[in-house]
Amino acid sequence: SAQFSPQSETHGPCQLSKAPRVSMQPLKRISDSQRQFLLDGVQQNLRSDGRGPFDYRRVTFELNCIPSSTSSCRLRAGDTELLLALKCDLAKPRLQPDAGHVQVTVECAPSVSVALADSSTAEDWGRRLSVLLETLCASDSVIDRKALCLLPHVFAWQVHVDVLVLSSGGNLLDSLALALGAVLSETLLPKVEVIEALEEGEEVQLKVDDRPEAGLRFPMKQLPLCVTVAQISGKFLMDVTSEEEICAEAMLCVVVDGKTGDIIGLHKLGRGLFDVSALPSMLERCRGTAAVLVQQLDRELSLPVNARMNKLTAQGLRSQFFQAEH
Numbered sequence: 001s002a003q004f005s006p007q008s009e010t011h012g013p014c015q016l017s018k019a020p021r022v023s024m025q026p027l028k029r030i031s032d033s034q035r036q037f038l039l040d041g042v043q044q045n046l047r048s049d050g051r052g053p054f055d056y057r058r059v060t061f062e063l064n065c066i067p068s069s070t071s072s073c074r075l076r077a078g079d080t081e082l083l084l085a086l087k088c089d090l091a092k093p094r095l096q097p098d099a100g101h102v103q104v105t106v107e108c109a110p111s112v113s114v115a116l117a118d119s120s121t122a123e124d125w126g127r128r129l130s131v132l133l134e135t136l137c138a139s140d141s142v143i144d145r146k147a148l149c150l151l152p153h154v155f156a157w158q159v160h161v162d163v164l165v166l167s168s169g170g171n172l173l174d175s176l177a178l179a180l181g182a183v184l185s186e187t188l189l190p191k192v193e194v195i196e197a198l199e200e201g202e203e204v205q206l207k208v209d210d211r212p213e214a215g216l217r218f219p220m221k222q223l224p225l226c227v228t229v230a231q232i233s234g235k236f237l238m239d240v241t242s243e244e245e246i247c248a249e250a251m252l253c254v255v256v257d258g259k260t261g262d263i264i265g266l267h268k269l270g271r272g273l274f275d276v277s278a279l280p281s282m283l284e285r286c287r288g289t290a291a292v293l294v295q296q297l298d299r300e301l302s303l304p305v306n307a308r309m310n311k312l313t314a315q316g317l318r319s320q321f322f323q324a325e326h
Helices: 032-043 119-137 172-186 242-247 276-301
Strands: 059-063 071-077 080-091 101-108 149-151 155-167 191-195 205-209 224-232 235-238 250-257 263-269 311-314
Touching: 032 224, 032 235, 032 242, 059 172, 059 276, 071 172, 080 172, 101 119, 119 155, 119 172, 119 224, 119 250, 119 263, 149 191, 155 172, 172 224, 172 250, 172 276, 224 242, 224 263, 224 276, 235 276, 250 276, 263 276
Parallel strands: 101 155
Antiparallel strands: 059 071, 059 311, 071 080, 080 155, 149 155, 191 205, 224 235, 224 250, 250 263
């Protein structure tokens, strides 16, 4: 095996991320007997919850669950539960005079792990996750920030995405990316017309049409979905549990554009060695997995609002891409 370094150069359309390395499951331990039982099962293509190596757990969405936000999502995947809320405000452009601003903030509840009972540990872990999620799924290549500007130097949309991790049962980054994609796809910006000042001394005015049917879709160039592959005893698994993450020798997050199926990013998690000889086949599996996730997401977004509440949308994602090799 050779080390797959996130510090490598860009290859084609795929960008190797330079975001900080983050452990997806902080300071959780399992016994030696639990570890050996898990490793023995992996060698026989068996997992403790009965799934195959490339099977996903069930995912449930609850969209627009927070009335005070522009859009929101509650996602449950296995033992993982997330709550996302997006709010938009008009303000003076901050970083660029002709572009809006998008900020992703992740907070972790103490219920995620006893290690997060210490507020400083929770803040540090949340800060690292925020940078990682924004780098992989909310960068300039993903969101058209210039389209968020209404009048250069004067008005632009300031978008704040707040994420609360209530619990984590492994594969947290994939769940975060899926929930973020659902929220951004669901977001409608109010139609705002800028009325220029006619006389000197007059202020610029805004005319807002807040009818839902007049709203504008959030300007997304890509729909990034994270599909993380874990390497355990020479085998590869997807949608790993927290116990499987602990036993993983290496993990690679593959970012797939849900709109085109292109691989747009790679990020290596942790410090282990990933077998790069298996990378081409794993990338194809990740593309297939992302295609199924997009189908489930589109199905959820197309449902009427009253049909979304507590709707189970992903029925243990299984397809030809998820079958064990042997």
